[in-house]
Amino acid sequence: MSQPKKTFNDLKKDIIDNQICTSCGTCEAVCPVNAIELKNTIPNLIGNCIECGICYANCPSASFDADDMDQKVFGRTRKPIEKLTGIYQKAYQAKTTQEDIHSKAQDGGVVTALLTQFLNEGGDAVIVADLEEDKIWVPKPKVAKTREEVIKAAGTKYTPSPALVGVKQAVKIEKLEKIAVVGTTCQMRGLSLATDGPLKNKKIADAVALKIGLFCMETFNYDDYMQYLKDNDVDPGQVTKFEIKNGRFYAWNGEERLHRAKLANVKPLIRSTCSHCTDFTSEYSDISVGNVGSPAGHSTVIVRNEKGQKILDAAIKSGLIEAILIEDFDKEETLVHKLAEMKKSSHQ
Ligand SMILES: Cc1cc2nc3c(=O)[nH]c(=O)nc-3n(C[C@H](O)[C@H](O)[C@H](O)COP(=O)(O)OP(=O)(O)OC[C@H]3O[C@@H](n4cnc5c(N)ncnc54)[C@H](O)[C@@H]3O)c2cc1C
Structure with a gap:
């Protein structure tokens, strides 16, 4: 006998009331009747729930099967050396060559440079975390369409920005067809459920052309x-x-x-939801970027698939990024591995 579908009521009871909602915004983005809206980063029912179960099935705190997602996103299971980092092809130490990007960026400016490359190649927009104009250090997802808008949103905000609300704006409202999304680990997991999960959203799956994940140990309340x-x-x-x-x-x-x-x-x-997260490197993205393991002013870049390699190569070719291969990444002895192990063992 099949299980009854879990609906928004269950999402409220199991995830929101239990304070394990990551505020990624995936439930709002995938709701087929637009009945969910995040207010102050918390999902609320603002319309009639049709009890389809799509919000619960796409919630990364409720329904994430890592082995299944490895298969769905990358088409294979992990090798033993990928246990801590997620599936990857190569790792680099990199930085942008563009001074206006580097001076505004958090570390090597690699994320902003890759997003610029994506727009240069004809991408419609990129979803970044900008700041609210009238509030101090409150992040908000932004559908950025120009180099200037992308640079303005550079830099790390240590509180959550519901990236998937930006995806909804771009895909469902503005009807854009080719977007890139940058986000933390939970946001990449929500996004991957929306693009590849069992109850995925076809429009979002078709529009998301690039996922750039950020390393993340935790976010603040x-x-x-x-x-x-x-x-x-x-x-x-x-x-x-x-x-x-x-x-x-x-x-x-x-x-x-x-x-x-x-x-x-x-x-x-640190938000209580972060203590349940075991993903340090944004394992479900095309390319992941963080600072640990690289000198100041540089970024550590993990390329996970062909898409990630293609955008990095193109950014290097067009002179936006300089990168050197981290030869010993496969030895599993880098600081990235150490922190990834720490997160997996201390969180559950
Ligand atoms: C909450 C958080 C925690 C992090 N923790 C670690 C860590 O423990 N170890 C580590 O090595 N790296 C961590 N990082 C990643 C690191 O801070 C840099 O984002 C990364 O090194 C990329 O640097 P960059 O100069 O290439 O990025 P930039 O060129 O500055 O671009 C950063 C991009 O990230 C977006 N962004 C910023 N804040 C958020 C947010 N809250 N949600 C979604 N998108 C956002 C920006 O809009 C911008 O597009 C964390 C990032 C975040 C957001």
Whole structure:
């Protein structure tokens, strides 16, 4: 006998009320009757639920089978050396050559440079995390169509930006046909359910031409984050960049360091949902980018499939990116492997 479908009521009970919603926005993006909307990053029912079960089936906190998804996205199972990193082809250390990108970017500016390459190749838009105009450090998904818009959204926001709400805007509302999406691990998992999962969304699957995943250990709760800054006499309105590096949390205004703390001090800001995530490197993307394992001002890049290799090669060829191969990545001894192992073993 088949199981009854799990609907938005179950999503509310199992995921939202249990505080394991990642705020990726996938439920809003895939709802066929547009009955779900995120308010303050939490999904709400705003219309009549037709009990189709699509939101629950596409929720990365509810329905994610990693082995099945490896097969669906990459067409094979993991080799033993891919246990910690997810399926990949090669890894690089890279940075952009474009000073206007590098100066605004978090690390090597590789993500922004790849997105620029995607637009140059005729992509309609890229989904990035910009900031709300009238709120301090509140991320919002942006359907960026120009190089300037992409550069404006460069840099890391440590609170969630529901990337899939941007996908909905681009695909369902603006009817765009070729988009790239950048996002954290949970967002890439939600997106992969929407493009390749058992109840996938054909329009989204057809439109998403490139997935760029970010390495991610955790995200912060916005209210706790702002309170922490206040308690430490940091005016978030003055901060141009937040950074987590070498076991420290920093706030910068240009070159001026406004705050430095041990990571243990910011641990209480981590959202409870992150403690269930076992994916450090955004295993379900075409190409993943982070900073660990590379010198300051550079990015570590994991190419997972042909699509990822093609966009990186094109960006190198057009002079946007410089990259060198990380020869010993297969030895599984890099900092990326160490942190990926830490996340898998400490989270469940
Ligand atoms: C919440 C979070 C935690 C991270 N934790 C780690 C970590 O532990 N270790 C590590 O090595 N790397 C981590 N990263 C990745 C790192 O901060 C950089 O994003 C990465 O190195 C790429 O640098 P870049 O200079 O190429 O990116 P940039 O060229 O600056 O581009 C970054 C892109 O990411 C988008 N973005 C920023 N914030 C978000 C967000 N919250 N959600 C979705 N998209 C976003 C921006 O809009 C931009 O398009 C984290 C990123 C995030 C967002």
